[in-house]
Amino acid sequence: QVQLVESGGGLVKPGGALRLSCAASGFTFGDYYMSWIRQAPGKGLEWISSTNTGGFNKYYAVSVKGRFTISRDNARNSLFLQMNSLRVEDTGIYYCARLFEDEVEGLRVDQIDFWGQGTLVTVSS
Amino acid sequence: QTVVTQEPSLTVSPGGTVTVTCASSTGAVTSGYFPNWIQHKPGQAPRSLIYSTTKNRSWTPARFSGSLLGGKAALTVSGVQPEDEADYYCLLYYGAGRWVFGGGTTLTVL
Numbered sequence: 355q356v357q358l359v360e361s362g363g364g365l366v367k368p369g370g371a372l373r374l375s376c377a378a379s380g381f382t383f384g385d386y387y388m389s390w391i392r393q394a395p396g397k398g399l400e401w402i403s404s405t406n407t408g409g410f411n412k413y414y415a416v417s418v419k420g421r422f423t424i425s426r427d428n429a430r431n432s433l434f435l436q437m438n439s440l441r442v443e444d445t446g447i448y449y450c451a452r453l454f455e456d457e458v459e460g461l462r463v464d465q466i467d468f469w470g471q472g473t474l475v476t477v478s479s
Numbered sequence: 480q481t482v483v484t485q486e487p488s489l490t491v492s493p494g495g496t497v498t499v500t501c502a503s504s505t506g507a508v509t510s511g512y513f514p515n516w517i518q519h520k521p522g523q524a525p526r527s528l529i530y531s532t533t534k535n536r537s538w539t540p541a542r543f544s545g546s547l548l549g550g551k552a553a554l555t556v557s558g559v560q561p562e563d564e565a566d567y568y569c570l571l572y573y574g575a576g577r578w579v580f581g582g583g584t585t586l587t588v589l
Contacts, residue, residue: 389578391525398583399517399525399568404576413576416480449525456513456531463513463572465530472524 356380356468358450363473370440370477376433376450376470384408384428387453387464390435393472394446403435404453404464418444440477447472481505483571483581490587491559499584500551501569507550508571514552515570516545519583525568529554556586564588 362374376388389404403424404413412424423436433450449472453464482504491497501514508514516529527536529545532552542560546553552569569581 391580398566399519399570399580401570401578401580404578411576415577454530456534458510458513458531461511461513463531465513465515465572466517466527466570467530467536469524469526 356452358452358468358470360448360450360470360473363448363475365476365478366440367479368440368442368477371436371438372440372475374435374437374448374450374473374475376435378431378433378450378452381452383426383431387455388424388426388433389451389453389466390424390433391449391451391466391469392444392446392475393449394443397446405433437475440475442477445475445477447474481573481579483569483579485567485569485581485584487582488585488587490589491556493559493561493588495559496555496557497559497586498548498556499554499567499569499586500548501553501571501581502551503571505573508547508552510547511572512552513572514545514547516543516552516554517568517570519566519568520564559588561588 357379359377402415409426421439425434450470451466452468454467455464484502519525528539533545
C-alpha cells in the first residue's frame with residue numbers, strides 16, 4: 355500500500371534552516387508528481403510546493419518562493435524540502451503528498467491522492 | 480492575491496444532508512479549476528475525497544458527492560454519519576502548477 359513518511363521536523367530559530375524528507379513506498383515513486391502542504395497551528399491547509407516526475411519543474415507558493423526548495427531523488431524514493439531563512443510564521447505541520455494525473459476536457463492535471471502523517475516544524479527564538 | 484472562500488462552519492443532524500461550497504475571488508469556479516475536496520480530522524493525516532469536481536476516490540463513501548453549483552464548487556454529504564464530523568477543505572487549480580486551498584469548513588454533527 356502507498357506510504358509516505360515525513361521526517362526532519364524540529365525546533366529552529368528564526369533565520370535558520372531545516373531540511374525535510376519524505377520516504378515513499380508501495381508505488382513507483384518516479385512516476386508521480388509530489389507536493390508539500392503545511393498547516394499552521396489553528397489555521398487551514400496551505401499548498402506550498404510541487405515537483406514533476408523528474409524533478410525539473412518546480413512550483414512554489416508566493417509565501418515560500420525564494421526561501422524553500424523542493425527536490426527529489428527517484429533512486430532513493432525520496433522527496434525533500436530545503437527550508438532557508440525560516441520565519442515564525444513557517445511554524446506548522448508539513449505534509450508530503452502524492453499527485454495522480456487526471457484528464458478533464460482535454461486538460462491533464464496532477465491532483466493529490468495520498469498524504470503522509472506530517473512532521474512538525476517549530477520556528478521560535 | 481487569490482482567495483478561496485468556504486463557509487467557516489456548518490452543523491447538521493445525523494442522517495441529514497449538508498452542502499459545503501467553495502468560491503474563488505477570480506470569478507465563477509468551473510471544471511477547469513479541477514476542484515478537490517479533502518477531509519481532515521484532528522490528529523490524523525488529511526484524506527482526499529473528491530477530485531476533478533465530481534470524481535470520488537476509491538475509498539470515498541458514496542454519500543459524498545461533488546458538483547458545481549451557482550458558480551461555486553460544492554461538496555454534498557447525504558445521510559450524514561457521526562464519523563463525518565471533520566474539517567473539509569476545497570482545493571482549486573490556478574494553472575502553472577499552482578493550487579490554493581479554501582479556508583476550511585468545520586462540520587459538526589449534532
